[in-house]
Amino acid sequence: MQAVNVGIPQGSPVSPILYILFAAPLHRLFGPAARDRDLRRVRLISYVDDNLLYVASNSAEENVRILQKAYDEAHKWAVENGLRYDAEKKDFIEFVAPRTSSDATGEIVLRDGTVEAVEKLSSFRWLGVHFDSQLRFKQHVDKISASAKQAAGGMVMLMNTQKGMRVSDSRRLYIACIRSRLTYAAAVWWRGLERVEPGRPHKRRRRGSDGRLRIPPPDADETKKNTESASHAKKLDSAQHAALLRAFPAFKTTSKSSLQVEAACPPMDLVLDHCLDQAALRIAGMDPHNPVRTRVTIVTAKASAILPSTEVSRAMPPPISFDDSRAAVTRPYSTRLTALAKRLPDNIEPATSSMQRGSAGSLGSHAQVYIEGRADWKLPEAGKALDRAEANNSIEIYTDGSLLDDGSRISGAGWVIYKDGQVLERDHQCTGQFCEVFDAEAVALMRGTARGVALAILLNAKVITVYADNQSVLQSLRSTSSRSSTQIFAVLSLLVQQYLDWNPDCRISFRWVRGHTGVPGNEAADEEAKQGAEDGCFLGPGSLPAMVSFAAAARLN
Template sequence: MPHGSQPSRDLTAVQVNSGERQVTLLNLYNAPPRTVDSGEGLKHLISQSLPVGPCLVAGDFNLHHPQWRTNATITSPGAEPFLQWADQQGLHLTLQPNTPTRGNSTIDLVWANSPLICQGTHTEPAPGFPALTDHIAISTSIHWHPVNNKKPVPPLRMATMQEDIFHSAIHKEAAALGEPPPTQLDLTPEALDQYTSAIIQTIKNALEASTKRAHANPSGHRWWNEDLRQAKRHYWRTQLDNFSDSKDIFKAIKWNRTEGTFPTPPLKDGNRVHTTANAKAELLVKTLLQKAACTEDVPVNCNNPEATLPFPDVTTGEAHQAIFQAKSSTPGQDEIPNAVLKKAWPALGSHISALYKHCATTGWHPTPFRQALLVALPKPGKKDYSSPRSYRLIALLSTLGKGLERLMARRLAWIAIRHKILHPQQFGALPCRSATDLAAALVHDIEEAWARGLSASMLTLDVKGAFDAVLSGRLIQRLQSQGWPSTMLHWVLSFTQDRTAAIRLDGHQSPTFAVPAGLPQGSPVSPILFMLYVEPIFRIGPMIAHRGRFGYADDICQLVISKSLEENTTRLQSIATDLIEWGQREGLTFDLAKTELQHFARGWKRNNPTCSIQTPEGTVEIKPPQLNEATRWLGIWFDRKLKFRIHTQTLAAKAKLAANGIQALANTVRGVKAPLLRQATIACVVSVLCYGAEAWWPGRRRLRQDLSGRQKLISNGVGAQLACLDRVLRSALLGTLPVYRTTRTAILHRESAIPPVELLLDQRRRSLAIRIHQLDIQHPLHLRVTHQPNRYISTRLLRAADPKNFHLIEQVDPLLTSPWDSNLEPKERPTTTPKAQAREEFQKWLDFIPPLSMVVYTDGSKGKEGTAAGAGWAGYWGTSKTKIFSGHAKLPNHEVFDAEARAALLGLQAALKDPKTQHSTNIYICLDNLEAVQQLQSQPKGSSQLIFMNFQEAARAWPLHPRAPGIQSGTVQVKWVPGHTGIEGNEEADKEAKMGCYAPLELPPPPASLAAAKRAAQRVHWQCFAQFWAEKASKCYKDLGIGIEKRPPELQLP
């Protein structure tokens, strides 16, 4: 019906009623200029008053304004009067700005008043809907049906926790639990469930006693006028000016980039549309969780008498690490965040450790840990969010249970790599294995093929459903064949079976339902279990195909190499057929809609063959992209000639969003302080611009040998890519510093201490070269660098790693020690003790050591100039404090930390050679470096690893050392001594260490330590930055002698 007291054919109203609910829909046609009745529809609309209840105003407005088209060059005359009227009526634009509705223009608009906004609306283009003339149809969904009347319990506000009350309550509750059950006692699954529930309830009681809940009252309707706008502006300006922590700035940038929170749109199931929260939740469960073909599962048998893999008892140190090395995450239904578990550890640590030990021994995952709260998160970049496959269900699990799962995941990952269960090129939730490592290995293989005159082709496949498609029976069968012990199989079976969940969607929580199959997304152990489940994928087909098969979780890539692209496609067809047939037998399918083909060839070859894959449903033809396009895999865009231009353009566009957010937080007058913005620029812009540099960045130039045998530098043709990335970095630096837009780029780099992109990318290459020395020998990058049969082949990876000089830096094995070999929870460091008090305590300890003991003081030193460090040691006899030996050594290309480790080893070796060892019981190694003290007593994983291991081996052999009759055996103990406090032995060792810096060099010199290599890489990086500044600095800066500083003092100015 026409709307208003004076009806107009340009304004029509419809009232929709259902029970007690009513909504008014107004449709407007505003004739454009120079037509019949131009602007009359709009005039009629703004002369009316809207109903008080929910109301929607939509139609063809034929108005141009920057509010809905930010790049509009003109503003229609009627736009401002309409906006004033809309503000008075409380209307809000629900259509996303800059959404084209006719050509490139935005002239069809949708507005809703506050009552309707609170009810829930979602507006988006509907290009598939039949449209009139040349306009795009606009779809608006209204959350019509009422949500669950049951009011949810408001969440706990952790910021209100009173820690003194919590600690008092948790100790009181823990005392009521009694003593933890001994490890020798066998607990049944029912007893473990009861024990788990008791621990959870203990923590919840302490939380309820010490923490407030959020207010249950909803916020009022928001209405704005000019006074409130000014108050809001003043509030946010004050907030930005008072930011003092990096967390504040990252929250502000995240908020600035957030698109907003809207109700889930109606979901489609074929021709059927689901609009209620319950119906949408049921569809998500049906599509994403119950699609696994459970009928294809196999009977379960967890007994494995032929188990070959180790799985020792859980240690207290493992339990401690599982809790304290975890990042903060959203809690599950028990509302216990991980930070609370850390606070509760002093009272409940023994109970948590006992629970984890008994669960691993019994092979049982407690039932309370299998209750999940599912949250539907939209997958970014999807075009159609009405499809349930555009969402990912993330399981919010008990953080206490995730600690146990994290412990198991670390064990599984270490054993799978150490015992070669997984293929070397199967990556995912594994230590020292990143997506960029895999991409770098792939680029190396392609360039190596080119150097041999061959062509390469890549086919990417995606396992459909991934975690949700795992069947428990087949998973147990797979683990059984791999040699896992029975207790582990029982634990995995209990982890995967009898799971329950509820979905939280649009403020509504569905009833609890059973999850028939799959692994929960959000569990720390799910990724490694999935990798073990699909492990046979990497052993299917001929051996020649195995080296070219790469995988990261459920993303599989097959690289084939031959003389022609046509031969490559033939091989890929055969390999894809084998994989699909294996998937059919195992109940897994590959999503061929996501399968992509990419050819790699040099020269001017224009052939671009397709790949036809045979499936049970028929033949699927996979077409490669056009010659100037690229294929995305693991976040990197691979193009035909590995120029990576599309990749850098994509990175620049993504980083520009963060740069815009940084610019919005400050200007030359007010805003966030420059040091905080610098942190944000490095974390949010630089990290994006440099993503994947280890794989794609070739350097600006490279050496090439000409026909005469001479080497010369040639350009890699990356100038345009660097310019593209530098423009974005400049934009971010303009927001970081309080400067004008005309400020020279070199000055921006100097004042922010952030180098140009080229130097940042070069530093990534140097870091990669050093990092390869910290990888295990089975890692694909380590294998490619150390096993290169042809020394004339040059790739990006080999140019960065320099295989000829690879042996000049020490090699560290990150998997040398197992997770269960970790020490008990670390003791509190004595750094807070005043030096005078620490000296007095050490002297008292020294007076009461056994008289037949040796005390060896060791120290490391390094001069201000030069790259050599010195190690010094001095030995004293018992309580008489008589000096019996001393010595020093020069260590080129070592740092002070390495010298401390070497001094401890050399000091111990000197003590073992001294004649008084026959009359000694204990040997005390005293040094003033806390980190070295801990590494000497634990499992070293970093620089000087071999030195620490040799020290521990010598210490273990000391009790067996021959002694004089009547002398008891003793141990080697490491003791921290406060440095530079006048303790005689420490001062003597310090003198010896300084002498060692300038002592003659022993031949052959040891390899450079990792710490020294990292320091050298940083030194080269800043030298290149200084050279850049010397070339680009303006005359006034040169005249003042202003150079490059790592932390410019100007950044600290208010």
């Protein structure tokens, strides 16, 4: 076996990291850090080796001139680094308003050839999405509808009314292979059947009913219908109907609505709206410093009994603006990202930031922390509490979460702390109507651990054992990969690491205990959690914690 001196193995996870480091100087040529004034107005988007240069201004000729200069810089960098741009894989498109379509240049002359602009009724494909000059995405919908119908034709050989796969399997095949084509990148091209446009502010003072001159408040937001989206939904419903007729034993004359009900496949406009909701949740869960996240305003949860006070994310203006005047900075604007943000519920849980002060990493690799994993749960003794002899001079913490099943969906967290078999503390907390059981378990884990650490310092205990009957919570704590209650796990990780840094001879372990198996500590924690949820029934609507977790938002959507 010989050592390789050039390159890295194919499929290595190091490959994308090294490529990002290699291509970083190319990105520094454009944007705010560029030396040239014109290049500061250019933005470069890259996906592996696919590059996209774009610029915006009030003049098509100005755009062409700046793009020519930008391409010259990119071409120069590529030559210096032993690369070249394929002359046959270049596309040039001008996004212009319908009333100014006559101002388009039609082509751009580069140092290695001339590139004709995409025609008005045509489109170009980038990362699987077909863009047209008006951003109507009509060609994209036409192409994916035709592709879905063609794929549905291949299902004929797999099933019919006499033989073939089961109906449940054919439905899974349709969702995985056909509907996924119809919903690909829906957040880019689907805007919903209706959209909300922000009200425009007034600039001139007007005389009010009291006779005084003042600037009126901004107009109310206006709901408008998207006629193009209705046309898109009709075409996509036709493609879905053609596929469902082949996937299910139905007559050709079966109506769309009846077949959708029998197949449990909603109309495409509802499916696409759900895709928008999922995209909005992904944006809300991004790091607040993410460039996409900074482009939207999201009202996160305020100070509550669960979390410390958090700041509201304020939107930054788009990186390229047509109007640089002072009035344009404060003018409300509507983009596809801001429209996505409006789909989020108010007071959604704040996302954690890897750049905030005192941010903690994963506890799974900490030398003084032991967290049971999936391999431990497969052992014969898994899910049982440690013997008292093994837990000498230690503090045991049992945590649990509960959700009322009376329709109110009020959740609660509970924890019980033991030392040498004696109960030191038992308490509970209501976590509101917008938290799932997973979130309540996470709150219980954080609150119980915080109180256990405080008692361990007071009683000079060296070992802390925390029990939870939810494996998903422990797995999220181990890998910091949770998609809900991210701030809870961040606070817990930071608390544990600070405690262990000051007490190097102490140990903390998080273990799984099987629920409802007669373990006294777990049963006591379950009673406290139910009490916390029941306490919420006696609180007024305005007194309940208002934070909406990511898991609850996904369920509501």
